[in-house]
Amino acid sequence: MASPKTEGASLEATLLAKVVEVLKDVQGELTSMNHHMQVLSTKTSIMELRQSSVIGEGTDAVRHADQWAKGESAQLSDKAVEFMKTRIESADDKRKLEVCTYSDLFLQKDTRRGQYELICFYKALVEGEVEFYNKGDEYCQGWVALLLPECRKILHAKGIKLPPTPAGLEAMLELSLPLDKSMRPFKQAQVVGWMRPKNTSSEDLSVDQITKLMQDVPEKVRELIGNMPKTDDEDTRTTLMHSAVYFNMYHSRYHVQRKTGPGIGFSMAETS
Numbered sequence: 001m002a003s004p005k006t007e008g009a010s011l012e013a014t015l016l017a018k019v020v021e022v023l024k025d026v027q028g029e030l031t032s033m034n035h036h037m038q039v040l041s042t043k044t045s046i047m048e049l050r051q052s053s054v055i056g057e058g059t060d061a062v063r064h065a066d067q068w069a070k071g072e073s074a075q076l077s078d079k080a081v082e083f084m085k086t087r088i089e090s091a092d093d094k095r096k097l098e099v100c101t102y103s104d105l106f107l108q109k110d111t112r113r114g115q116y117e118l119i120c121f122y123k124a125l126v127e128g129e130v131e132f133y134n135k136g137d138e139y140c141q142g143w144v145a146l147l148l149p150e151c152r153k154i155l156h157a158k159g160i161k162l163p164p165t166p167a168g169l170e171a172m173l174e175l176s177l178p179l180d181k182s183m184r185p186f187k188q189a190q191v192v193g194w195m196r197p198k199n200t201s202s203e204d205l206s207v208d209q210i211t212k213l214m215q216d217v218p219e220k221v222r223e224l225i226g227n228m229p230k231t232d233d234e235d236t237r238t239t240l241m242h243s244a245v246y247f248n249m250y251h252s253r254y255h256v257q258r259k260t261g262p263g264i265g266f267s268m269a270e271t272s
Contacts, residue, residue, distance in 0.1 A: 058105060061077075087099040110179055113179045113181075122172060122218070125221065146162060147169070149173055152165070176237075177241050
């Protein structure tokens with residue numbers, strides 16, 4: 001008769017063998033699922049590429065042109081060509097090879113994102129229209145687009161005249177920096193030296209230019225920036241962007257929900 005210790009060891013070995021069998025089955029299932037996921041991912045990618053040739057504008061045009069160049073698309077879409085033609089013709093000589101790149105189009109999106117925050121910030125803090133802290137509020141939708149420099153340029157080219165941008169807001173927009181999707185600002189050196197290596201543009205502002213523009217920034221904004229905590233290597237433009245994002249987020253949660261004023265006498269202790 002086997003001893004209890006021997007029986008226990010035998011049972012443990014049996015259970016271990018069953019566990020190994022189950023794990024092999026699970027591994028087989030996972031391998032099969034991984035294969036199906038790869039197939040679905042490939043099909044989705046192909047569908048997106050085909051769709052990009054249908055839309056033929058923005059980043060879709062760039063992606064379609066790149067796939068055509070790789071020999072993965074038989075024909076270059078007329079819509080994509082028209083889109084690239086329009087962008088190239090409107091660019092200066094230094095930028096003609098950059099304006100149809102993926103990074104340049106994304107930089108434009110990030111630039112608008114930063115300017116959008118500054119406009120809402122200005123409208124709420126300086127003009128007292130607290131609805132602009134809540135960017136989803138129906139009251140402010142449409143207003144911001146008409147104040148964006150890029151939108152105004154497009155409308156001006158169509159012969160549409162708009163009232164001038166307030167001087168204080170215009171100075172803030174000239175100081176703006178792009179924001180990524182996490183609402184973090186790019187530094188000036190990144191925009192000029194990395195994202196646009198060939199382009200010497202208005203984003204490359206000297207210290208004197210920044211100082212002069214800051215004099216035109218509304219006093220309420222300058223006062224607020226002065227009270228904002230900052231890192232040792234943070235410059236004025238980055239602090240301006242941080243201030244706009246932080247205050248829009250803070251007041252959207254508290255002041256707009258309570259339908260109160262924007263809290264001009266705000267102190268940093270209130271948010272700790």
